[in-house]
Amino acid sequence: MRNGKGELIGEGLSARTVRYIHTILRSALQAAVDAEPALLAKNPADKAKPPTAKEAKAPEMHPWNDEQLRTFLDWSRENSALHSAWLVLAYTGIRRGELLALRWRDLDLDKGKMSVRRSVGLIRIKGEGKKIQEGTTKSCKARVIDLDPATVALLRQHKKERGGLALKLAQGDALVFGDHEGVWRHPERFSRTFKEHLARCRRELAKQGIEPPPDIRLHDLRHTHATIMLIAGVNPKIVSERLGHSTVSITLDIYSHCLPTIQREAVERFAAIMGGNG
Structure with a gap:
């Protein structure tokens, strides 16, 4: 630009x-x-x-299956200070920048709702290098997505821990996943931290004789969320709305690799309903 x-x-x-x-x-x-x-x-x-x-x-996507995601989250729960962030990304499908811009006022934990209104990214200004800046979401539209009870419970605990560090970190306008000073985390460093934690997870699990999850990018947690939901039979329109795609056709195009499985299951369900009558 x-x-x-x-x-x-x-x-x-x-x-x-x-x-x-x-x-x-x-x-x-x-x-x-x-x-x-x-x-x-x-x-x-x-x-x-x-x-x-x-x-x-x-870039080619490499989503995890449900077992691989479960293996990583079981490890990160005890070994990663950013476990809450990794889980929220995987359980909601929101983008990195949307997570880093999330504020406590965007969450209604009583109703299990998350409002995704903004995103954080890096801009390059001549003579100043890269700078973190908050703006709109990629689609320039806000969206509200549902949270499951386990994610709500984790966010409640995370808020309690943040408030234990400093009361201001748990106030409505505070960043949910800001640093210890309450400011935005650097997006690229955040991604590198995920790669570092995943690498450690893979090493430690391999030493224990446990099959580690494959090496992936942070963005692949978003793909993992979408892929697992689609394979589970969730309506693509719902998945599209959670991801913040402007149209469901974008979702279907990106995750076309899921369609053969979805179609096979749909055909089998139809045949079961009809009782095999010809």
Whole structure:
């Protein structure tokens, strides 16, 4: 992102996003060229050089299955100071930036509700390096998602522990997963911490003869949440709403690897309902 002077003030868009935007703009401009009468003599987007399909390919996801997630969380409960954060990410599917921007006033623990209103990310300002900044969610829309009783209980305990450090850390405007000073955690360092804790988990479990969960990225906890829910037969519309996707088609496209299993189970359920009558 650049300001009016052409200075870089934020993180650049991903190759995938740039290619997607180019496709939309080219299509819109081509409609102007094809109009009767023509509104444009030629399509200016034809001269652009967007990222290739290979460059725009999304990183391959590696979600855990339910047993692998359970194994990691059982380990982190006793060995990671950020266990609550890892569990909330896995049990809600929210993004890293959304978790780091979460405040206690966004939680209604009595009703088991979480309001996802904002996100924290890194921006690059010329001459100043990277800076943490809070903004809207990726879709620019707030959403409310349900929490299960175990997650609610964990968050209550986490709030009690935060309040034990300092009363201000448990007030409504305080960050749920801020640092000891109550300020935002650095997003990239937060991801690195997950990788470090997972690496330690894998080493320790392997020494005990326990099959450790595969090495994954922090973002794969989000994919894990979605994949487990879809395989369990949860309506894709519900999964899409929890993830904050603008349309359910995005969810189905990203998690198409789940569809064969879902379709097979649906066919078997239909046949069971019909009693095998032909």
